Amino acid sequence: MNRMIFINLPVRDIEATTAFYTSLGFAFNPAFASPQSACMALNDSAFVMWLSYEHFADFTDGAAILDPRENTTAALYALSADSREAVDATVAAAVAAGGAEHGAAQDHGFMYSRAFRDLEGHGWQVMWMDPQAAADGPPDMAETA
The missing domain is CATH 3.10.180.10 (2,3-Dihydroxybiphenyl 1,2-Dioxygenase, domain 1)
Structure with missing residues (x-):
């Protein structure tokens, strides 16, 4: 079985994040883009889903979301x-x-x-x-x- 992986990460600014990673040479799949999300391809089987904090919270069932700007690492x-x-x-x-x-x-x-x-x-x-x-x-x- 060829498994795919989607890493979901919260961000404050989808557009700025997309521009940042585009400048590093990464491609984005517009089919999975919205004002609250962007899908960055690492390869054909691995993707990073950049989600607004609000949209990310939809998947956490109320669990706290760490803020990496607060010197935390998850x-x-x-x-x-x-x-x-x-x-x-x-x-x-x-x-x-x-x-x-x-x-x-x-x-x-x-x-x-x-x-x-x-x-x-x-x-x-x-x-x-x-x-x-x-x-x-x-x-x-x-x-x-």
């Missing part, structure tokens, strides 16, 4: 990149579009990553892994720290 979303240079370029584009770099680069030799926070404060890690390490499994992380 999850960290990691995106792969094709190279170390692509990691750097993506984070630079995010910062240029109004996001903020988050933390220091992590270089484990076989894996390289950097992170940014988007306009809403959601944390995104961009990472590259050596294709051989991806195929063989990574070395002991304690050895690469």
Whole structure:
């Protein structure tokens, strides 16, 4: 079975979020767009649904919604990149579009990553892994720290 995944995240401004991620090179599916939502494609099976806080609340059954701007983290979303240079370029584009770099680069030799926070404060890690390490499994992380 080929499963699809939809990550649903709350945002205050659908238009600003769409513009931010469009500037990073992501595509949006207009069939799933409304004034309260936008559907960003990561690939053919993975999507991020950006929902207004009001619309997001429709799915939480009254549970509290964390505000990532309040220095809270509920999850960290990691995106792969094709190279170390692509990691750097993506984070630079995010910062240029109004996001903020988050933390220091992590270089484990076989894996390289950097992170940014988007306009809403959601944390995104961009990472590259050596294709051989991806195929063989990574070395002991304690050895690469």
